[in-house]
Amino acid sequence: MTPALSLHNLTKVYKNGITALHGIDLEVAPGDFFALLGPNGAGKSTTIGIVASLVNKTSGTVQVFGHDIDTDLAAAKACIGLVPQEFNFNIFEPVMEIVVSQAGYYGIPRRLASERAERYLNQLGLWERRHDQARMLSGGMKRRLMIARALVHEPRLLILDEPTAGVDIEIRHSMWSFLTEINAAGTTIILTTHYLEEAERLCRNIAIIDQGRIVENTSMRQLLSRMNAHTLVLDLVRPLDVVPALPGFAVSLTDDHTLEVEVSRDANINTLFAALSAQGIEVGSLRNKTNRLEELFIRLVGGKEEAA
Amino acid sequence: MNGHAQYVAFKAILVKEVLRFARIWIQTILPPMITTALYFVIFGRLIGSQVGDVHGFQYMEYIVPGLILMTVITNSYANVVSSFYSAKFQHNIEEMLVAPVPNYLILIGFIGGGLARGLAVGVAVTIVALFFTPIPLHSLWVACSVLVLTSILFSLAGFINGIYAKSFDDISVIPTFVLTPLTYLGGVFYSVAMLPPFWQSISLANPILYMVNAFRYGLLGVSDVNLAVAYAAILGFIAGLFGFALHLLNRGYGIRS
Numbered sequence: 001m002t003p004a005l006s007l008h009n010l011t012k013v014y015k016n017g018i019t020a021l022h023g024i025d026l027e028v029a030p031g032d033f034f035a036l037l038g039p040n041g042a043g044k045s046t047t048i049g050i051v052a053s054l055v056n057k058t059s060g061t062v063q064v065f066g067h068d069i070d071t072d073l074a075a076a077k078a079c080i081g082l083v084p085q086e087f088n089f090n091i092f093e094p095v096m097e098i099v100v101s102q103a104g105y106y107g108i109p110r111r112l113a114s115e116r117a118e119r120y121l122n123q124l125g126l127w128e129r130r131h132d133q134a135r136m137l138s139g140g141m142k143r144r145l146m147i148a149r150a151l152v153h154e155p156r157l158l159i160l161d162e163p164t165a166g167v168d169i170e171i172r173h174s175m176w177s178f179l180t181e182i183n184a185a186g187t188t189i190i191l192t193t194h195y196l197e198e199a200e201r202l203c204r205n206i207a208i209i210d211q212g213r214i215v216e217n218t219s220m221r222q223l224l225s226r227m228n229a230h231t232l233v234l235d236l237v238r239p240l241d242v243v244p245a246l247p248g249f250a251v252s253l254t255d256d257h258t259l260e261v262e263v264s265r266d267a268n269i270n271t272l273f274a275a276l277s278a279q280g281i282e283v284g285s286l287r288n289k290t291n292r293l294e295e296l297f298i299r300l301v302g303g304k305e306e307a308a
Numbered sequence: 309m310n311g312h313a314q315y316v317a318f319k320a321i322l323v324k325e326v327l328r329f330a331r332i333w334i335q336t337i338l339p340p341m342i343t344t345a346l347y348f349v350i351f352g353r354l355i356g357s358q359v360g361d362v363h364g365f366q367y368m369e370y371i372v373p374g375l376i377l378m379t380v381i382t383n384s385y386a387n388v389v390s391s392f393y394s395a396k397f398q399h400n401i402e403e404m405l406v407a408p409v410p411n412y413l414i415l416i417g418f419i420g421g422g423l424a425r426g427l428a429v430g431v432a433v434t435i436v437a438l439f440f441t442p443i444p445l446h447s448l449w450v451a452c453s454v455l456v457l458t459s460i461l462f463s464l465a466g467f468i469n470g471i472y473a474k475s476f477d478d479i480s481v482i483p484t485f486v487l488t489p490l491t492y493l494g495g496v497f498y499s500v501a502m503l504p505p506f507w508q509s510i511s512l513a514n515p516i517l518y519m520v521n522a523f524r525y526g527l528l529g530v531s532d533v534n535l536a537v538a539y540a541a542i543l544g545f546i547a548g549l550f551g552f553a554l555h556l557l558n559r560g561y562g563i564r565s
Binding site: 014046049052053054055056073074075077078080082084086087088089090091092093097098100101102103104105106107108109110149153 | 328
C-alpha cells in the first residue's frame with residue numbers, strides 16, 4: 001500500500017549553517033494517526049515545512065501518497081491540509097472568507113466551498129462567528145478556524161503542528177473527538193504536540209525526533225510496553241513521620257501526606273496495598289506521577305524536560 | 309490543476325485582493341480623490357491661470373492626464389506592495405504556498421488586485437477632474453491601453469518590492485525616494501519642451517515620462533515622445549519585471565526558508 005507520507009534521507013541545512021535534519025527516514029501509513037514528537041528545535045516544524053512546501057529541502061525525497069514533491073508537487077500539495085503552529089491568516093478577514101478563499105486556491109468553486117465551509121465551521125463551533133473578523137476570535141477559536149481551513153479541500157493527509165496549544169481543556173477534548181472522527185472517516189493525521197497525554201490518547205504510531213534525527217519510530221503500544229516501571233503518587237489519609245518499608249517497592253515521602261512508590265511492570269498492585277494495610281497506612285487517592293509517554297520521552301531525548 | 313481549477317484559484321486570489329482594498333476604501337479610494345481635487349485647485353486654478361496654454365490646451369486641461377496616471381501609478385504600486393508584504397508579515401501568504409496554485413497565478417492574482425485598485429482610483433479621480441475641467445478623448449484605445457499597461461507595470465514593481473521588503477519601512481522607501489521623484493519629473497505638470505536641452509535629454513531617461521505622454525496623447529492628442537517608443541518601453545518593462553518577479557517566486561525568495 002502506498003504510504004501517506006514517505007521521507008527518505010531528508011536533509012535540511014539552513015543558510016546560517018545549522019543542520020536541522022540529518023537525513024531522516026520516515027513512513028506514515030494511510031489512515032494512521034501518527035505522532036511526531038521531539039523537543040523544541042528538534043526538527044519537527046522543519047520536517048512539516050518541507051512536506052508542506054514552506055521550507056526548501058537540501059536533499060532527500062518526500063512523497064505524499066506516492067506523489068514526489070520534486071516531480072509532482074501540485075498533486076502532493078492537493079493531498080495535504082496543514083494546521084501550522086502559528087496563526088497564519090489575515091486577521092482582518094471574516095472567518096467565512098478565510099475558509100472559502102482557501103478552498104478557491106485548491107480550485108474548488110465558491111458554491112461548493114461555501115457548503116463545505118458551513119459544514120466544518122458548524123462542526124467546529126464557529127458558524128455563529130462566520131461574519132466576524134478573525135482578530136475578534138479567542139485563541140481556541142483561531143486554532144479551530146485553522147483546522148476548518150485545512151479541511152475545506154478535504155485532504156487525505158492532515159498535518160497538525162501543535163493544534164491544541166493554549167486551548168482550554170474542554171475545547172481540547174472536543175477537538176480530540178473531532179480529530180478522532182476525521183481520522184475514523186479515513187483521513188491520515190500527523191500530529192505534533194506539547195501535550196504527551198494527547199499523543200498517547202490519539203495516536204497509534206509515533207516517531208520521536210531529536211537534534212534532527214529520528215531516535216524512535218514504532219507503535220504507541222510497543223513504545224509504552226517498554227516502560228519497566230512507573231511512579232504512583234499516594235495521597236495519605238493520615239500523616240506519616242517516617243518512610244514506611246514496603247518490600248519490593250522503592251518508596252519516598254514527598255511530604256507527610258504524600259507517598260511516592262515506584263511500581264515495576266511485573267509487580268502486583270494488590271501486594272502494594274496489602275503491605276500498606278498491614279502497616280495501617282490508609283490511602284485516600286492515587287495517581288500516576290507523570291504521563292507514561294512523558295516518562296519515556298524524557299528518557300529517549302536524553303533527560304530534556306521540555307517535550308514536543 | 310486543470311484549466312478550470314486554475315481559473316477558480318485565480319478568481320479566489322483576485323476577489324480576496326479586491327475585497328481587501330474595498331474594505332478599507334476610506335484609506336484606499338478616498339484620499340487620492342481629495343489629493344487630486346487639491347492639485348486642481350492649487351496647480352490648475354490658482355497657479356495654472358498664470359501659466360497660460362501648453363500645446364494649445366489650458367494648463368488645467370493639460371495636467372489632467374498626468375494627474376490621473378500619477379494616481380494610478382502610486383495606487384497600483386501601493387496596493388500590491390502593501391498587500392503582499394502584509395501577507396508575508398502575517399504569514400497568510402502560506403495559504404497560497406501550501407495550495408497547488410501555480411506561482412504565475414499567485415503573481416497574476418496580485419497584479420489583478422493592483423490593476424483593479426489602479427483603475428478604480430483612476431475612474432474616481434477622472435470623475436473629480438470633470439468637476440474642474442472638460443476632458444477630451446482623442447483615442448479611447450490608446451488612453452485605456454496605456455492606463456491598464458502602466459497599472460500592470462507598477463503592480464509588478466510593487467510586487468517585487470514586497471518580495472524584497474523585510475520591514476514596513478522597506479515598503480515606503482521606493483515610493484518615497486524613487487517613485488515620487490520620477491513621477492513629478494515625468495512631465496505630469498509640464499511639457500519637456502519647456503525645459504532646457506540638457507534637462508530634456510535627462511528627462512528622456514525617465515520611463516514615467518513615456519507613460520504620462522502616451523496617456524496624454526490618448527486624451528489630448530499631444531505628446532512629447534514617440535508613441536511607439538512609449539509602448540515598447542512599457543511592454544519591455546512589463547516583460548522584464550514579470551519574468552523577474554516570477555523567478556523570485558519560483559526561488560521562494562523571502563517567502564520560503
